[in-house]
Amino acid sequence: MFFRIINKAVKADAKAIIFIGLIVFVLISTRIIQLIEPETFNSYFNALWWVMTTITTVGYGDISPVTVGGQLFAIIVIYIFGIGIMGVAIGYIVDVYVEYKKKKEKxxxxxxxxxxxxxxxxxxxxxxxxxxxxxxxxxxxxVLIDETINITPLDDEKVHFISGDPADIRVLEKANISKSNSVMIFSSEGVSNASFADGQTLLIAMAIESYSEKIDTPIYTIAEVTSEKHITSFIHGGVDEFVTPNHTSARLIAKSGSYKGVSEVFRQLTSSNYGEDIFIIKPHRGWKTYQDAFNDLYKQGATLLSVDNNLDVSAKSNEKLNGKSKLLIVCKNDTFEEIKKYVS
Structure with missing residues (x-):
């Protein structure tokens, strides 16, 4: 019987045994020193305070044994065994933290x-x-997912890195994409051929769409498409939005060449480093038409850009506004916070 207990204890998790042993040691030692010197340690809390400050080597000295029995107990039990067990426990805590950091970085x-x-x-x-x-x-x-790098490229607490194939459902689940705000798929820089690059992006998009159908939860996806001729395939793949950086840059340069200063406007609109920024709001219940929304927002310091991704706001000024529409506005962050309260 005794050997079976020892055998089970050896097979048990060593870290759990250390921490459980530490707790038991502290509780028992607290009671023993209280029994040895009831006048010095007149409450269980005072005894616990002394045991904890001693085994953690803090040693405030505000309370301590005064009898020979109490001092011998401190030397033999607390100093030797208590400080030793605490040192091992702290070592395990450090090991766990270091292991956690390594796994997070990788x-x-x-x-x-x-x-x-x-x-x-x-x-x-x-x-x-x-x-x-x-x-x-x-x-x-x-959450950043990439299979070509083995360690996080960004040292920021807000960025959680996951190493693995983004077309693998298990990797996507590790990123908890079902609870995400949106998923942004970028073309791999290691693929120069547009068809191959978009093919990889489409494979990832279809894996996400398949996973979305499996869990019956919509997942909003935005894909970087190298060639516009492949957009039809991405539409069939269930991608919600597309960005074509090469064509967008070319068109913006052409616009700037024709109408000088256009690029600066776009640069400010697409950057958060300036006073004005782009936000999405829902319509106020008092806005009946597009014109109502435009005028009211203008008075509050915001400009209405589009409704449900359509820029023809002025052409529809007298049309009825859908209460569930998404309105894209440009304004300062403080103004947006006030408008958000206003329309809620």
Whole structure:
């Protein structure tokens, strides 16, 4: 019987045994010193205070044994065994923290938060996007997925790195994409051929769509598309939005060449480093038409850009406004906070 108990104890988790043993040791030692010197340690809390300050080597000296028996107990039991057990326990805590940091840096940990942004594939453009998201949102976290790097490229507590194939359902689950705000898929910088690059992006998008159908939860996806001719395939793949950086840059340069200063306007609109920024709001219940929304927002210091992604606001000025529409506005952050309260 005795040997079976010893055998089970050896097989048990050593760390758990140490911590349980430490707790038991503290509780028993507290009671023993109280029995040895009831006048010095007139309450269980005073005895517990002395035991804890001693084994943690803090040693305030505000209370201590005065009898020979109490001092011998302190030397033999508390100093030798207590400080030793506490040292081992602290060592385990440090080991756990170091192991946690290593796993986090190597992208081995599962993300359990929600309302986060998921960025797939690390590149110059995705890095700039992550930096912009951090500037825009104080509390929202970002999960970066990439299979080409083995250690997190960004030293920021808001960024959680996951190493793995983003087309693998298990990797997507580790990123908790079902609870995410949106998923942004960037083209891999290691693929120069547009068809191959978009093919990889589409594969990831279809994996996300398949997972979305499996769990019966919509997942909003935004994909970087290298060639516009592939957009039809992405539409069939269930992607919600598309960004074509090469064509967008070319068109913006052409516009700037024709109408000087246009690029500066776009740069300010797409950056959070300026006073004005772009926000989405819902209509106020008192806004009946597009004109009502435009005029009211203008008075509050905001400009209405679009309704449900349509820019023809002025052309529809007298049309009825849908109460469930999404209104894109430009204003200062303080103004947005006031408008958000106003329309709620």
């Amino acid at each position: 992208g081995k940990l599962t993300y359990k938060g929600k309302n986060h942004f998921v960025v797939i594939n690390y590149s110059k453009r995705s890095k700039e996007t992550i930096e912009e998201l951090i500037n825009m949102h104080d509390k929202i976290e970002i």
